[in-house]
Amino acid sequence: MHILVCIKQVPDSAQIRVHPVTNTIMRQGVPAIVNPYDLYALEEALRLKDRYRARVTALCMGPPQAEAALRKALAFGADEAILLTDRVFAGADTLATSYALSAAIRQVHQDLPVDLVFAGKQTIDGDTAQVGPGIAARLDMQLLTYVSKIVSLDLAAREIVVHRRSEGGVQVLKTRMPALITVLEGINEMRFASLADMFRAERHRLTTWNKDDAHIEDVTKVGLKGSPTAVSKVFAPTPTNRRAEIIETQSGQPVDLAATLVAKLLARHPDVALAINPSLELDGRSS
Amino acid sequence: MTATPQAPTPRPAGRRAQKLDERLAGYKGVWVFVEYERGQVHPVSWELLGEGRKLADALKVELAAVLLGPPDGAVRGFCDQAIHHGADLCYLACHPVLGDYRNAPYTTVLTDLVNRYCPEILLLGATTLGRDLAGSVATTLKTGLTADCTGLAIDPENRGLAATRPTFGGSLLCTIVTLNYRPQMATIRPRVMATPVADAKRTGRVIEHAVALIEDSIITKVLEFIPDDHAAEANLPFADIIVSGGRGMKRQENFRLIQDLARVLGAEVGASRPVIQAGWVGADRQVGQSGKTVRPRLYIAAGISGAVQHRVGMDKSDVIVAINEDANAPIFDFAHYGIVGNAMTILPALTQAFTEHLRARKQAC
Ligand SMILES: Cc1cc2nc3c(=O)[nH]c(=O)nc-3n(C[C@H](O)[C@H](O)[C@H](O)COP(=O)(O)OP(=O)(O)OC[C@H]3O[C@@H](n4cnc5c(N)ncnc54)[C@H](O)[C@@H]3O)c2cc1C
Ligand SMILES: Nc1ncnc2c1ncn2[C@@H]1O[C@H](COP(=O)(O)O)[C@@H](O)[C@H]1O
Numbered sequence: 001m002h003i004l005v006c007i008k009q010v011p012d013s014a015q016i017r018v019h020p021v022t023n024t025i026m027r028q029g030v031p032a033i034v035n036p037y038d039l040y041a042l043e044e045a046l047r048l049k050d051r052y053r054a055r056v057t058a059l060c061m062g063p064p065q066a067e068a069a070l071r072k073a074l075a076f077g078a079d080e081a082i083l084l085t086d087r088v089f090a091g092a093d094t095l096a097t098s099y100a101l102s103a104a105i106r107q108v109h110q111d112l113p114v115d116l117v118f119a120g121k122q123t124i125d126g127d128t129a130q131v132g133p134g135i136a137a138r139l140d141m142q143l144l145t146y147v148s149k150i151v152s153l154d155l156a157a158r159e160i161v162v163h164r165r166s167e168g169g170v171q172v173l174k175t176r177m178p179a180l181i182t183v184l185e186g187i188n189e190m191r192f193a194s195l196a197d198m199f200r201a202e203r204h205r206l207t208t209w210n211k212d213d214a215h216i217e218d219v220t221k222v223g224l225k226g227s228p229t230a231v232s233k234v235f236a237p238t239p240t241n242r243r244a245e246i247i248e249t250q251s252g253q254p255v256d257l258a259a260t261l262v263a264k265l266l267a268r269h270p271d272v273a274l275a276i277n278p279s280l281e282l283d284g285r286s287s
Numbered sequence: 288m289t290a291t292p293q294a295p296t297p298r299p300a301g302r303r304a305q306k307l308d309e310r311l312a313g314y315k316g317v318w319v320f321v322e323y324e325r326g327q328v329h330p331v332s333w334e335l336l337g338e339g340r341k342l343a344d345a346l347k348v349e350l351a352a353v354l355l356g357p358p359d360g361a362v363r364g365f366c367d368q369a370i371h372h373g374a375d376l377c378y379l380a381c382h383p384v385l386g387d388y389r390n391a392p393y394t395t396v397l398t399d400l401v402n403r404y405c406p407e408i409l410l411l412g413a414t415t416l417g418r419d420l421a422g423s424v425a426t427t428l429k430t431g432l433t434a435d436c437t438g439l440a441i442d443p444e445n446r447g448l449a450a451t452r453p454t455f456g457g458s459l460l461c462t463i464v465t466l467n468y469r470p471q472m473a474t475i476r477p478r479v480m481a482t483p484v485a486d487a488k489r490t491g492r493v494i495e496h497a498v499a500l501i502e503d504s505i506i507t508k509v510l511e512f513i514p515d516d517h518a519a520e521a522n523l524p525f526a527d528i529i530v531s532g533g534r535g536m537k538r539q540e541n542f543r544l545i546q547d548l549a550r551v552l553g554a555e556v557g558a559s560r561p562v563i564q565a566g567w568v569g570a571d572r573q574v575g576q577s578g579k580t581v582r583p584r585l586y587i588a589a590g591i592s593g594a595v596q597h598r599v600g601m602d603k604s605d606v607i608v609a610i611n612e613d614a615n616a617p618i619f620d621f622a623h624y625g626i627v628g629n630a631m632t633i634l635p636a637l638t639q640a641f642t643e644h645l646r647a648r649k650q651a652c
Contacts, residue, residue, distance in 0.1 A: 013455060016455050016458065017458075093431070094422075094432065094434075095425065095426060095429065095430075095431065095432075098426060125455070127434065127435060127453075127454075128422075128432075128434035128435070129418050129422065129434060130418075130421070130422040130425070130426075130432060130434055131422075132422070133390075133418075133419060133421075133422025133423045133426065134422055134423075134425075134426040136390075136423065137394070137422075137423045137426040137427050138426060142390075142391070142506050142507050143390045143391075143419070143423060144507075145390075145415070145418070145419045146415050146419070161510065163513075164415075165415055166324070166388065166415050166416060166512075167322075167324065167329060167414050167415060167416060168324075168325075168514060168515055169512055169513055169514040169515050170512070170513040170515075171387070171388075171509055171511075171512055172509070172510040172511040172512070172513065173389075173507055173508070173509060173510065174507070174508045174510050175506055175507040175508070176506050227431075228429075228430055228431030228465050228466060228467075228468035229431035229432070229433060229463050229464065229465050229466075230463065230464055230465075230466055231461050231462070231463055232449065232462045232463065232464045233461065233462045234454065234459055234460070234461045234462075235459065235460055235461075235462075236458075236459055236460070237459075237460055237595060237598075237599070242620070242621055242622075242623065243619065243620060244607075244609060244618075244619040244620075244621075244622040244623060244624055244625035245623065245624050245625070246614075246619070246624075246625045246626070246627060247624060247625065247626050254628065254629075254632040254633050254635075254636035255636045255639070255640075257626050257628065257633065257636065258626075258633060258636035258637045258639065258640040259636075259640045261608065261624060261626060261637070261640070262637065262640040262641055262644060264624070265585070265606065265608070265624070266644060269584070269585075269605070269606055271584050271605065272528075272584050272585045272605070272606055275527035275528050275553075275583075275584045275585065276528065276552050276553060276641070276644075276645070277527075277552075277553035278550070278551050278552065278553050278645055
């Protein structure tokens with residue numbers, strides 16, 4: 001069995017700051033990390049590798065520095081890593097990204113057929129959750145999104161049963177490989193990389209592909225040119241002109257502040273008064 | 288209506304073209320995909336019809352609802368409801384293969400409908416279903432899709448859709464346009480848009496769409512549906528009153544003060560992200576950018592600073608009350624009422640004051 005995992009290198013958004021005056025992103029010094037959601041995808045693939053002696057290939061499209069993300073995947077136990085990097089890929093939206101990634105996957109498939117593709121639920125920079133479904137549509141693979149559990153896998157019948165999170169419950173789905181699975185956070189706990197694996201990852205020769213290696217002939221389908229969407233502006237949320245009416249009383253005591261607030265709320269907002277619907281019989285114990 | 292507009296070839300034009308390509312100008316109308324599963328319409332669909340109505344009016348075109356589902360009477364009934372919520376017409380596709388949501392048959396049918404009737408805008412809820420379907424449909428149609436939007440508008444200059452969404456972890460917003468590709472697609476978060484008031488007198492047309500699919504051709508099968516245990520699950524997005532606590536509550540035990548007030552009001556308990564991370568309450572109670580979007584009639588925030596990632600999930604609430612000991616906390620910039628003070632003493636006092644009000648209300652009956 002051959003499993004391909006799509007991982008992206010992203011800026012650690014928890015550390016991104018916005019310049020207070022110019023409203024621009026201050027990227028300087030923000031570390032690049034593997035998209036946290038993709039680690040769940042990688043771990044799930046590695047678990048199948050352990051069980052079924054599968055081969056795991058990690059694929060990342062990004063600038064040359066994204067190599068670090070792939071080394072991490074190798075350290076955790078991926079067998080192969082492919083960095084898809086070319087100037088023409090820059091500025092891609094999700095449609096163009098899924099085009100380039102699916103072209104590369106097709107190429108990988110020629111050497112060794114791909115049975116499963118794993119992707120994260122979404123990225124923390126793009127946040128769209130669209131690239132996975134996009135790749136599945138382009139490669140005509142069965143799509144299973146928001147998977148919270150792989151229930152069973154039957155290699156002989158090429159069938160896989162999963163739990164898929166949906167509104168109000170879980171769908172138990174059975175499908176045939178090849179399939180693309182986007183995994184939900186919390187589906188597993190990432191392993192620790194062994195020291196030996198870390199050394200192996202450092203020595204490993206990554207495969208680096210440009211557009212020709214991925215057999216992408218039509219450059220109008222990738223990068224900025226192949227992106228139907230464009231960002232027309234970036235701005236800070238408008239400050240409301242509102243400023244809270246601060247409740248004050250002569251005594252400043254909590255009891256008086258609370259009574260004043262409640263009186264104002266009930267008098268001015270009949271909707272709020274109507275919405276109050278205690279779930280407890282008022283027997284005085286609640287106070 | 289029986290006339291079918293001639294479908295323009297859905298081929299994208301050059302990105303830099305100034306005027307919308309003639310072929311694309313043939314795309315007309317605003318569509319809302321009405322999410323229907325297991326006998327219920329997701330409320331986000333009504334919210335989108337309310338918003339879609341505004342877009343359609345700005346463009347002076349029709350608003351259509353699209354309903355896919357199994358061939359039972361219920362789906363048909365929801366066409367009327369969609370019209371009551373603002374649609375001019377409803378495209379209806381009923382077939383046994385559309386019984387439970389599955390990506391492949393839904394993508395095929397929705398893509399067919401778009402290719403046949405050519406809407407300029409297609410909106411879906413940013414739910415697990417909507418995001419799954421939108422990604423596949425947009426890729427199949429080779430058009431642009433903007434995910435998880437919080438605002439939509441029409442650019443009066445070029446009649447294009449301007450879709451706004453949070454970016455960079457929610458600290459900024461960005462507006463995204465789809466240039467020379469149609470339809471322009473977007474998914475929108477539940478509870479970001481207001482639910483329109485249904486008007487039972489509104490009438491509209493229903494256009495049935497024949498589905499030529501057979502179950503044998505569909506590879507993925509639904510074996511079972513395991514419903515969530517609703518007793519344990521919070522229904523924050525649709526709560527009328529929410530009492531939320533933040534890191535300022537200091538300790539898990541103090542969260543009892545939040546729960547006491549919530550119980551007296553019949554409210555749901557919410558929380559900011561640090562509270563979830565500390566494990567004081569379950570993850571389904573997180574309000575904000577990476578949690579739930581809520582719009583209750585009353586939102587009480589105690590010990591919450593009002594960071595933008597929290598704010599985007601709750602600032603559409605009708606009335607916001609903030610309790611914070613720091614008079615300069617950002618939450619006072621967008622709350623309606625504020626008490627500057629210690630939540631540990633203010634919360635019990637509020638619980639007491641509301642209890643007294645309820646007692647008086649009961650006696651008056
Ligand atoms: C990508 C990303 C996504 C995020 N998503 C979310 C999200 O969905 N939801 C969310 O909430 N956050 C989210 N955050 C985190 C967010 O940026 C803030 O860190 C968080 O909202 C702060 O929570 P807080 O207000 O409870 O804590 P703090 O910011 O620590 O504020 C505590 C407040 O309590 C007050 N206080 C202290 N003691 C008392 C007292 N005794 N009585 C009254 N007041 C008191 C303090 O004055 C202070 O204002 C996200 C961050 C990132 C980077
Ligand atoms: N540049 C990329 N390289 C590899 N995988 C990617 C890339 N962009 C997105 N993905 C995959 O697609 C998933 C969804 O991404 P997104 O649609 O950007 O939220 C991610 O979790 C990754 O698994």
